Amino acid sequence: QPSSTNAVANMLFVEIPAGVGYSYSNTTSDYHNTGDKRSTDDAYTFLVNWLERFPMYRDRDFFITGESYAGHYVPELANLIISNNRARGATNVKLKGVAVSV
Numbered sequence: 001q002p003s004s005t006n007a008v009a010n011m012l013f014v015e016i017p018a019g020v021g022y023s024y025s026n027t028t029s030d031y032h033n034t035g036d037k038r039s040t041d042d043a044y045t046f047l048v049n050w051l052e053r054f055p056m057y058r059d060r061d062f063f064i065t066g067e068s069y070a071g072h073y074v075p076e077l078a079n080l081i082i083s084n085n086r087a088r089g090a091t092n093v094k095l096k097g098v099a100v101s102v
Contacts, residue, residue: 040076
């Protein structure tokens, strides 16, 4: 763990929905069954699974950023994180802020 004088930042890039940028799926229907809610749910599922796989990052502050159409996903994902953080037994995501650029 870094000390407070040796702050470390990590970045995790996620492209949603499947088929955007370098993202892909092994399931063809994922390219046709899309929408804001599906993309938000997929992003949350990925994030929680990632934190479960790499628990050393669970205590890090988490910021969500995005550009362009992510102006839809970023607030929805933040809302889902806040809602699920209140649920018992859910993986807690230390959401500290969001940013969207156009």
